[in-house]
Amino acid sequence: MRIRLSTVVAAAAALVLTGTASASGAAAGPHTATRPTIVLVHGAFADSASWSGVIERLRHRGYPVVAAANPLRGLGSDAAYVRTVINSVQGPIVLAGHSYGGAVMTNAAAGDPDVTALVYIAAFAPDKGESALELSGRFPGSTLGDTLAAVPLGDGTSDLSIRQDLFRQQFAADVPRQQASLMAVTQRPIRDAALSEGSGEPAWKRIPSWFLVAGADRNIPVAAQRWMADRAGSRATIEISRASHAVGVSNPRPVADLIVRAATAR
Template identity: 55%
Template sequence: MHSILRTLLLGTSFALAASAAARAAESKPTIILVHGAFAESSSWDGVLAQLGRDGYHAIAAANPLRGVKSDAQSVSSLIASTEGPIVLVGHSYGGPVITEAANGKSKVKALVYVAAFAPEPGESSASLSVKFPGSTLDKALLSVPLPEGGQDLYIRPEKFRAQFAADLPAAEVRLMAATQRPIKAAALAEPSGAASWKTIPSYVIYGSDDRNIPAAVMKFMAERAHAVKTVEIDGASHALMVSHPREVASLIEDAAKAR
């Protein structure tokens, strides 16, 4: 009899613990991760793994990379289909996309810029990247004409590591270069609309050795946005969500826990 009671009690305890864990997970905001140019959704794999271990539900959105407004509409659809509070995270060009997508969305509780542009109205990724010296992206690009007009931009494979991911192993970077997603050139020049970071708390993390968006530009944008927290990772490249997933996930969780 004692053995049966103990088994029942243990079973009840495990069930209660599982239920409590489920309730805790439900109370946490959903994290939506938006990649930028020359990357794709799997660039968030390390961050996703860390967030999952810490009990967060996260989604790596597929960013079309066709234009700020149209890409933001794609993310907005994902926001609309997600229940509860949301933390939006953008990398690089994904910054203007989340800035646009968050406008008018009361469920978005924080914006996290991961080596990402945080534009004012009228600014573009292209204009911000050259606000201070240091970007070498122009010299690394390969332009491919599109059938409907315009151009797609890639980073030349032989320059991908030095330009985009200098703090990652060569073998890993070769795969990243081969699977990179191109961005329409017009998207980088498209002016941004309303700056949602003026009304939604923002968080910023970037690398000191970023060759796409110079650290001085990142620091300027973080200060202008009055970011709640800004983290500079010494020696990190533009691909810091791949090279430093723990630090990136930690800042995202700071944003998620803030009240």
């Protein structure tokens, strides 16, 4: 049984909670007995608001939802933070991660008996020792490197973001122009060291996984997404042929459908 965190810690650990103001309350809500809590982990160049359309649909179906504010500082430390978020939730949990968020949840869920499913949305699913940077470069097709701007942090590392003028074509080509423009301005940078940090023991070797492949992704090569899904023994893999990397924004319904499919699997 999980130990409940205080309301203050739980509120700091999660950006979106449904049913109540605290994570423990969310777990104790009216749907707990029949539905797991869905914990969403965003990736680089995004924030928890990128899940808004997915959250709306999951809540409409009665699922409690927590959208974790991924720090984007380092794979190990990001996973440790997300682990505090899932530790604040009682009962079964389905984790869904987008992009780099997939690598984070792969580490955060390792050894956690309450996580029943992993859903990778245009996401990295690394094996032990692999990094997001390595996996992205293993297959041709990513054009991300040419669009990045770096801000030195003074410790030998840099914050990376996508140039605003290139953001839509690189990250969100199928998102309406005005919305993509706002996403470009509000994107959260990722520390470059996070993308090259090797993964720990992957949770997908023990926990069933589902994958959604974005067929027009310019960040993570489509071939890499398919290969990671096959390697992880994906229970089901769906592909949206014209979807950009921001598939959760442009296609929230099939993303939510896949998460529900994982949540209801037996």
